[in-house]
Amino acid sequence: MAEVEETLKRIQGQKGVQGIIIVNAEGIPIKTTMDNTSTVQYAGLLHQLVLKARSTVRDIDPQNDLTFMRVRSKKNEIMIAPDKDYFLIVIQNPSD
């Protein structure tokens, strides 16, 4: 439990990190550092995106699997690390 907190704190402390969300397989945000509305929005939209991406990768090559996703936009970068049951979403403002 404390390790989880420590990990999250470490990530939060990195330069440019705006927010962290942990979402479970159903799309429910378990842990978040942002406000509720944005959390729900991010969780819902990104959940679908990751599932689609994963199915795409596996369709092309069934042996393959999605390990990481980065969505770079003009204002920031959304990074999603998917797992079997949970996703870790981090929004970062690239430093430049």
Place this chain on the structure above:
Amino acid sequence: MEIVHVYTKLRSEFGRQCLFSDRPAELLVDVSPDPNLALQFIQKTRRDQAMQASRDMSEHQVNTERFESESRGINHLEGGWPKDINPQEMEQTIRFRKKVEKDEVYINSVLQLGSIMEHCIRQNNAVDIYREYFEDEDEVEENQEPPSAKTINVFSDPNELRRTITDLSWHPDGARKLAAAYSCLEFQKSCRGLSLDSYIWDIENPNKPELTLKPASPLVCLDYNPKDPHTLVGGSYNGQIVYWDTRRGGTPVEVSSVEQSHRDLVYKILWLQSKTGTDAFSASTDGQVLWWDVRRLSEPTDQLVLDPCREGNLDRAFGAVSLEFEPTMPTKFMVGTEQGLVVSCNRKAKTPAEKMVCTYEGHHGPVYALQRNPFFPKNFLTVGDWTARIWSEDIKESSIMWTRYQKSYLSNACWSPVRPPVFFTVKMDGTLDIWDILFKQNDPTLSLKVCDDPLYSLCLQDNGRLLACGSQGGGATLLEVCSGLSTLQKNDKSLLAAMFERETKREKILEARQREIRLKERSRSEQSREEEGGPEVGDDSPHQLITWTEKDFFSLVEAEQRRRSEREGRGQQETAVCEEREEKNETTSAK
């Protein structure tokens, strides 16, 4: 080894040999056609029937069933919660969350994901992989192609007796039209049948001129009004100034009176910058520069006589062959004379004597063309005899740059309105030279033989791409210059400015040196005059010169000898000193 089986059969057992013999044909049956039977049949129309010995096949089309797909989006508000938990209730959701957080799987996942995520975050912070390098750099298109110019059209004189094209002028608006002045400049060669007309050509139609200008005497020069593209002013062979309005046709609207005009042919006429836009000035070999207001051509508004002594004496005046006027400097203008001098004048001078400010000497023959560089108005280009020279206004002794002596006479030149270091010259052997002084100074960058007749006139369009040159045979050739010579390059202006400065400085230094030498000569000649005390002014007689030079020479030689002997003596002394020092060292070391 051959295996042979022999079998025998008696001839009588298989019969006699066949003996064939010929015999004539024998008719056996003759069946003639029965016309009655033919009536039972109808003749079928001939047709072609194709046949092929292959399998019969047929074509079918098949369409699979449509698979309808629809893309839908879902707005996720709040959902996915297990059935027993009410999403609205804070307590239940919090309890659920807490439960999940205690889960083993959760902890392991988060730890693992966390490390991956950290790696990527650090990557982001280290390097921005989407950074644009080399942005905002315009693609410098290096024009590797060699310079070229190609002929587009040739407009030839429609008359039988061809006359020289002595002047060309582009229409100021968009330059679709070209006005050409035709006259015969050879002394006393105008024969009876020579046409007096000059033409305005549309560049799209080389077969027939767009408008014929009919002056009373052939035109030697003409110019379009830059402010009003419908009006033209021209100078004619008999010295009169003629004014046209193209909307009114080819007959001149107004002609200056013969008594008040030039006494000789008008070599150049240019429009001036004025509020009314109706001022022009003309120059002629009679030594006068006259100013006109085209609304009233009965008499000139102003007059300048190019007398070197500034007295207004026409007899001693220089004949003017070219004129130069830059709209950015409206009070100054320059005149090129037959004698090879360029006279710089000030329009606004109070007295006529002050009008001629200074002269530039350099050419051996008449200065046929004179133009300021449109980007560097302090420098101007002149052409006369076999060279083209570039001058700086400040240096009056000589030009700052000049070309080599060419093989034939240069008749006209002009700067490119787009690229500062480029200028064009035409020669009497029919070649057009394009010079780029930043690229090569000894030779033209491009030399094109336009025609076999000598080329007399040259005019460039304002965009720098199209140029027209006129020949003695009455043909105006329209050429297009390649883009490398007609687009402004990045460093042109600065490099050219540096070059002009350098050359100007060089000339200034040379001038200063000349002045010094002259001063020294003068002071020396004054001194020698004092010594000798004779009233001889200027050069001494040869005998005295010789004695004086001898004296000078011997004194110099003696001085040098003395210096040499002194040096040797000093050298010996020094070696002696060294030896002494060595001895001293030896003795001290020995001690």
